Amino acid sequence: MTDQQWDVIIVGAGSAGLPAAIFAAQRGGRVLQIEADSKIGGTLYLSSGQMSAAGTRIQRKLGIEDSPQAHYDDAQRITHNTIDPILGRLAIDHAAATLDWLIDIGFELAPEAPQCGVTHEPFTVRRYYWGNNLALSILEVLAPVHEKLVAEGKIELRLNTRMNRLIEDDGAVIGVEATDADGATQAFHAANVALTCGGYAANPELWARTNPEQPLCSHTNAFSRGDGLLAAEQLGAQVDGADKYLSTFAGWRDDPEDPMSGQFFSLAPNARRPWEIYVDRSGKRFMREDSQSIDYLENKLLQQPDTKMFIVCDEGIWRNAPPICLLPEAEYRAKFGNHYNFLKADTMDDLAKQMGVDANNLKRSVAAFNTAVDNGKDPEFGREFLLRKIETAPFYAMGAHGITVVSPAGINADGQLRVLRQDGTPIPNLYAAGEVLGFTRLSGNAFVGGMSLTPALTFGRLLGQELIPW
Ligand SMILES: Cc1cc2nc3c(=O)[nH]c(=O)nc-3n(C[C@H](O)[C@H](O)[C@H](O)COP(=O)(O)OP(=O)(O)OC[C@H]3O[C@@H](n4cnc5c(N)ncnc54)[C@H](O)[C@@H]3O)c2cc1C
Secondary structure (H helix, E strand, O other): OOOEEEEEEEEEEOOHHHHHHHHHOOOOEEEEEEEOOOOHHHHHOOOOOOOEEEOOOOHHOOOOOOOOOHHHHHHHHHHOOOOOOOHHHHHHHHHHHHHHHHHHOOOOOOOOOOOOOOOOOOOOOOEOOOOEEEEEEHHHHHHHHHHHHOOOEEEEEOOOOOEEEEEOOOOOOEEEEEEEEOOOOOOOOOOOEEEEOOOOOOOOOHHHOOOOOOOOOOOOOOOOOOHHHHHHHHOOEOOOOHHHHHOOEEEEOOOOOOOOOEEEEOOOOOOOOOOOOOEEOOOOOOOOOOOHHHHHHHHHOOHHHHHHEEEEHHHHHHOOOOEEEEEOHHHHHHHOOOOOOOEEOOOOHHHHHHHHHHHOOOHHHHHHHHHHHHHHOOOOOOOOOOOOOOOOOOOEEEEEEEEEOOOOEEEOOOOOOOEOOOOEEEEEEEOOOHHOHHHHHHHHHOOOOOOOHHHHHHHHHHHHHHOOOO
């Protein structure tokens, strides 16, 4: 392969990179796709696969009235008007075509979809979709189309090949330098480069730079190392969005020393009602645990030092409440007393000591909660789910962190997905789609259902179409 042969180099073969390569190759473009992992798919192996789109065929079939404008207004309402207006509109205006296309190539909706909301703040309209097998349902339909194009030689796919940097000439991008599994470094040249290499929630050093106040407790793709952000930043790209960070509610580091060992509790209001109390690092309650707003719960936790709280209960709750954890029940129960984060004690004093909180504060919090259960009224926080007191030893506590599944900051792009310099001018020949743009650009300072995955798929599709017009 000689230099300058590629029309486009697509860096990454995940949610954004797969549609980008498919659409560019179907239009006859000479496409090189490099992928650091040994397989395609990226975060589709982990993602819950929930998408949102307005004006879809399935909505029309079900008689659901909706429009991109209504979707946009709803998303801005949920995020307190913090979604990037240009890219937000672009993503939402083209989301229905993305979902319709997925269905055309075989994607099947779960029978209960579409819904207004499941894990995040609900939309006002049923525009929230998913398949039967999380995001694997999406990969299962993208992969055969992609594989066929690779087999036909229309996409040259190089697995185990990691981009190190972008190559520029006189301010314009002319290719990428990448290293393969044997350690060989090679330059690849193209008319355009599309960065679709994901976020950086698996890069603790970069995380510490963008979000020094919030220790990383991550559950994400190990290849989300921020390579696209760092490479574009070296060429002067604008990077922003970290200030809108919101963590998910909530989980723990399985290994206290490993920021990538994040695991989930099942605390979302749609999943489970809280029998326990939540206390801060001084041992005091600090929120209404049974709020139906996940945004409220997430923000209350975010305001805690190190985004950490404790979940506290007694033997009665521990035995009778539904599982609080996504691990198999026996595995989770066996952790108490045997894992740094799953604490068990015969007295409140001992529990407080293990938690490292003030024992008097903890005992006062529990006593006030027990009075609230007796009276059926929680004057301090207005909690209404007051089923059972915390009174029977042994007592239990679990540390709970805000979990990071997506990285907030990213490179900025204009309405044609051209990467922008700090002065707002585009870097010639450089494009971006997906989480490399920063999660908060499309989802603002809240979690809007589907507003990471759907824009990634949509922008990938648009890039493939725009870079190689018919
Ligand atoms: C647990 C979890 C649940 C989620 N659930 C949802 C959800 O329900 N709805 C939603 O909207 N969003 C969800 N998200 C977020 C969403 O899935 C991601 O933001 C989106 O899939 C990212 O797509 P992407 O193409 O930008 O990155 P990816 O899909 O991660 O693809 C990037 C690809 O680039 C490769 N790569 C990285 N660096 C390089 C390099 N230097 N050179 C070459 N290749 C490279 C990676 O290996 C990867 O294959 C979830 C995320 C997680 C972790």
